[in-house]
Amino acid sequence: xxxxxxxxxxxxxxxxxxxxxxxxxxxxxxxxxxxxxxxxxxxxxxxxxxxxxxxxxxxxxxxxxxxxxxxxxxxxxxxxxxxxxxxxxxxxxxxxxxxxxxxxxxxxxxxxxxxxxxxxxxxxxxxxxxxxxxxxxxxxxxxxxxxxxxxxxxxxxxxxxxxxxxxxxxxxxxxxxxxxxxxxxxxxxxxxxxxxxxxxxxxxxxxxxxxxxxxxxxxxxxxxxxxxxxxxxxxxxxxxxxxxxxxxxxxxxxxxxxxxxxxxxxxxxxxxxxxxxxxxxxxxxxxxxxxxxxxxxxxxxxxxxxxxxxxxxxxxxxxxxxxxxxxxxxxxxxxxxxxxxxxxxxxxxxxxxxxxxxxxxxxxxxxxxxxxxxxxxxxxxxxxxxxxxxxxxxxxxxxxxxxxxxxxxxxxxxxxxxxxxxxxxxxxxxxxxxxxxxxxxxxxxxxxxxxxxxxxxxxxxxxxxxxxxxxxxxxxxxxxxxxxxxxxxxxxxxxxxxxxxxxxxxxxxxxxxxxxxxxxxxxxxxxxxxxxxxxxxxxxxxxxxxxxxxxxxxxxxxxxxxxxxxxxxxxxxxxxxxxxxxxxxxxxxxxxxxxxxxxxxxxxxxxxxxxxxxxxxxxxxxxxxxxxxxxxxxxxxxxxxxxxxxxxxxxxxxxxxxxxxxxxxxxxxxxxxxxxxxxxxxxxxxxxxxxxxxxxxxxxxxxxxxxxxxxxxxxxxxxxxxxxxxxxxxxxxxxxxxxxxxxxxxxxxxxxxxxxxxxxxxxxxxxxxxxxxxxxxxxxxxxxxxxxxxxxxxxxxxxxxxxxxxxxxxxxxxxxxxxx
Amino acid sequence: xxxxxxxxxxxxxxxxxxxxxxxxxxxxxxxxxxxxxxxxxxxxxxxxxxxxxxxxxxxx
Numbered sequence: 001x002x003x004x005x006x007x008x009x010x011x012x013x014x015x016x017x018x019x020x021x022x023x024x025x026x027x028x029x030x031x032x033x034x035x036x037x038x039x040x041x042x043x044x045x046x047x048x049x050x051x052x053x054x055x056x057x058x059x060x061x062x063x064x065x066x067x068x069x070x071x072x073x074x075x076x077x078x079x080x081x082x083x084x085x086x087x088x089x090x091x092x093x094x095x096x097x098x099x100x101x102x103x104x105x106x107x108x109x110x111x112x113x114x115x116x117x118x119x120x121x122x123x124x125x126x127x128x129x130x131x132x133x134x135x136x137x138x139x140x141x142x143x144x145x146x147x148x149x150x151x152x153x154x155x156x157x158x159x160x161x162x163x164x165x166x167x168x169x170x171x172x173x174x175x176x177x178x179x180x181x182x183x184x185x186x187x188x189x190x191x192x193x194x195x196x197x198x199x200x201x202x203x204x205x206x207x208x209x210x211x212x213x214x215x216x217x218x219x220x221x222x223x224x225x226x227x228x229x230x231x232x233x234x235x236x237x238x239x240x241x242x243x244x245x246x247x248x249x250x251x252x253x254x255x256x257x258x259x260x261x262x263x264x265x266x267x268x269x270x271x272x273x274x275x276x277x278x279x280x281x282x283x284x285x286x287x288x289x290x291x292x293x294x295x296x297x298x299x300x301x302x303x304x305x306x307x308x309x310x311x312x313x314x315x316x317x318x319x320x321x322x323x324x325x326x327x328x329x330x331x332x333x334x335x336x337x338x339x340x341x342x343x344x345x346x347x348x349x350x351x352x353x354x355x356x357x358x359x360x361x362x363x364x365x366x367x368x369x370x371x372x373x374x375x376x377x378x379x380x381x382x383x384x385x386x387x388x389x390x391x392x393x394x395x396x397x398x399x400x401x402x403x404x405x406x407x408x409x410x411x412x413x414x415x416x417x418x419x420x421x422x423x424x425x426x427x428x429x430x431x432x433x434x435x436x437x438x439x440x441x442x443x444x445x446x447x448x449x450x451x452x453x454x455x456x457x458x459x460x461x462x463x464x465x466x467x468x469x470x471x472x473x474x475x476x477x478x479x480x481x482x483x484x485x486x487x488x489x490x491x492x493x494x495x496x497x498x499x500x501x502x503x504x505x506x507x508x509x510x511x512x513x514x515x516x517x518x519x520x521x522x523x524x525x526x527x528x529x530x531x532x533x534x535x536x537x538x539x540x541x542x543x544x545x546x547x548x549x550x551x552x553x554x555x556x557x558x559x560x561x562x563x564x565x566x567x568x569x570x571x572x573x574x575x576x577x578x579x580x581x582x583x584x585x586x587x588x589x590x591x592x593x594x595x596x597x598x599x600x601x602x603x604x605x606x607x608x609x610x611x612x613x614x615x616x617x618x619x620x621x622x623x624x625x626x627x628x629x630x631x632x633x634x635x636x637x638x639x640x641x642x643x644x645x646x647x648x649x650x651x652x653x654x655x656x657x658x659x660x661x662x663x664x665x666x667x668x669x670x671x672x673x674x675x676x677x678x679x680x681x682x683x684x685x686x687x688x689x690x691x692x693x694x695x696x697x698x699x700x701x702x703x704x705x706x707x708x709x710x711x712x713x714x715x716x717x718x719x720x721x722x723x724x725x726x727x728x729x730x731x732x733x734x735x736x737x738x739x740x741x742x743x744x745x746x747x748x749x750x751x752x753x754x755x756x757x758x759x760x761x762x763x764x765x766x767x768x769x770x771x772x773x774x775x776x777x778x779x780x781x782x783x784x785x786x787x788x789x790x791x792x793x794x795x796x797x798x799x800x801x802x803x804x805x806x807x808x809x810x811x812x813x814x815x816x817x818x819x820x
Numbered sequence: 821x822x823x824x825x826x827x828x829x830x831x832x833x834x835x836x837x838x839x840x841x842x843x844x845x846x847x848x849x850x851x852x853x854x855x856x857x858x859x860x861x862x863x864x865x866x867x868x869x870x871x872x873x874x875x876x877x878x879x880x
Binding site for chain 1: 821824825828832835839842843846847851852853855856859860862863864
């Protein structure tokens with residue numbers, strides 16, 4: 001058994017593939033970047049799960065920077081278990097866990113072979129796109145807590161958030177019935193076409209005798225019956241519902257066509273006057289259902305409906321009177337409890353600070369990106385993130401009553417259902433369409449009544465109703481928008497519902513959030529002012545900064561990181577919160593910090609320290625009392641935003657609204673038009689009312705934001721886009737999610753959605769052409785089943801192909817990608 | 821030509837069996853997740869590796 005040993009090396013970790021920078025741990029002739037990765041490997045090796053490494057290269061997740069061990073005590077609480085599991089009985093327990101670290105085939109393999117790791121696990125199943133693991137555990141052999149802890153050790157920590165305590169997400173079984181209806185319609189369509197064929201060829205009643213006509217006719221009716229009753233039930237029900245409310249939607253003319261087709265065919269077969277139109281009937285339903293299936297494409301792995309509950313963790317560490325810490329679920333938190341939080345943990349409810357000092361980051365809530373220092377006794381709001389040293393707080397409110405949740409009581413959240421108010425263009429023209437069709441049918445019926453008699457009149461009347469059935473019309477909207485959504489998703493914009501695209505196409509005003517949306521926290525630009533540093537000096541500064549978690553230290557260390565620079569462990573290290581850090585390396589004393597800090601710690605005077613012309617945070621450097629210069633750190637604009645804003649200035653009203661302070665006003669002024677399009681220091685409610693004001697001026701507003709402070713504005717706007725750099729991390733409730741890198745294509749997205757609306761209109765015209773040609777046949781009394789059977793599928797398929805090709809053509813013209 | 825009755829009856833029966841199987845597949849959840857099975861195809865069976873190497877030794 002090889003002994004693990006630490007040594008400085010630059011190998012690649014066998015488990016996660018990252019560079020073994022500071023130290024590497026050796027085990028079984030392999031290098032690992034940290035003990036976390038080594039432990040994961042050890043566990044997998046001992047359980048015979050090393051095929052994990054065969055499927056992908058370095059599939060492991062880097063365990064070096066995992067925050068201090070999350071405690072899972074709350075998983076032993078029976079009430080919590082009951083609320084988060086899917087099913088539970090005396091011996092077994094089944095639960096679905098969301099594991100954001102699932103990212104490759106190896107992950108799926110490992111998680112589906114979990115029983116080798118823990119024999120209490122009976123069944124596992126991974127849904128890759130949703131990143132979910134469904135588990136069935138034998139509670140007599142193992143416990144939920146043990147399994148979750150094991151998952152965490154191998155790098156697959158489940159994310160258990162507060163919303164899991166509430167109502168279960170209803171499994172989408174309604175989609176299954178669509179498959180079944182489609183299968184029935186397809187089955188009937190194929191078989192009826194086969195059985196109708198002889199009748200088409202057999203014009204003169206020769207060859208096949210009369211009995212076969214009866215036989216085939218009966219078969220047609222039997223096969224078509226389930227299609228009428230089961231497969232087309234949605235259309236008939238929807239048309240009935242619309243009519244009973246004195247409205248007309250597109251399902252009304254479709255249902256008229258369906259009923260006319262079926263009754264006419266049954267009449268013809270029973271009275272042996274013809275072969276009926278059953279093949280056109282079943283084909284019609286089949287294509288309509290395909291359209292529905294295309295329309296139902298959802299982005300399963302994304303969640304568009306998250307609120308604060310999916311942001312907060314499910315449990316927090318509470319210190320009881322004897323000083324022991326226990327993990328308690330959030331709904332049990334009452335005012336007066338003492339909670340202990342560590343670095344990067346979230347404050348779950350409004351609390352007062354018990355420790356002397358702490359640093360909190362409100363960026364997600366208010367947009368203020370700098371950490372704020374709070375002192376003992378000060379109130380800290382729910383949703384704040386603790387950065388730096390751990391702290392104790394006393395809870396003042398329940399989670400539900402905190403400041404954060406009050407935002408969710410606003411009107412914008414309670415009676416806002418944008419989707420219900422949307423009617424597609426097709427639904428809007430359907431009243432006129434229905435009236436026109438009925439009118440034409442009535443007129444031609446009456447004409448033939450006067451010239452040939454009742455039978456011919458009825459035949460023409462039903463023929464008109466049949467051929468005018470807007471199958472192609474019903475398909476153009478879902479196919480165009482489905483195609484459009486597909487193209488947009490390939491380019492990084494995921495829209496929740498295809499009907500919302502119309503709102504995007506009508507956008508006139510665009511409102512941007514600043515922090516995290518236009519600016520990129522990770523892409524801070526760092527400048528160095530002063531004489532250039534040599535390698536040794538860089539190494540010393542890097543080593544000091546690596547010891548601190550403060551954002552400034554992190555930016556500086558990222559800036560200095562390079563292949564030739566090695567870090568040295570200091571002999572002593574000291575951080576003064578909010579001021580700076582100093583350390584000594586074999587006698588050399590290095591100081592990094594604010595101006596006042598440097599003056600305090602070194603014999604330098606005010607005059608000796610640079611005053612750079614720089615708007616942003618500045619960190620000064622001094623080694624052994626000698627001033628070396630300073631780093632200027634400024635949060636940078638995302639790439640491509642500059643061009644986007646200059647482009648959009650011409651045709652849209654663009655606005656910037658931020659909860660952060662005014663310090664970056666000058667950076668943004670040239671990019672926006674008028675002075676009052678830049679607004680700072682806005683609270684979440686003020687953001688929401690700003691959107692309302694714009695909407696009063698009859699403008700369709702698009703809002704783009706990424707934090708909880710944008711939640712109200714996103715809901716109120718006509719099209720709210722949440723920006724997300726990491727799909728698995730939280731983004732507030734929105735109509736669409738855009739990837740960080742794709743934001744620069746916003747103008748192209750809007751142009752594309754406008755183009756899609758035009759394509760819908762064009763495909764309407766195309767389908768109306770077919771209707772007109774068909775009407776020609778119908779009115780003149782020449783509509784034979786053969787003509788109907790050719791014309792109707794032809795119109796549907798050509799509309800499908802047309803919309804597919806034109807959307808991709810339009811996308812290509814705008815420079816959007818159409819392949820993965 | 822009366823045999824056509826029999827033939828059609830048979831073909832319909834076979835087709836109905838397939839329809840029934842499709843219903844069964846949809847109801848047992850096969851169509852809920854259409855992506856993950858494509859990953860499962862890539863998994864090796866460790867046991868089969870062992871048997872093939874045993875066979876090789878025996879053949880030699």
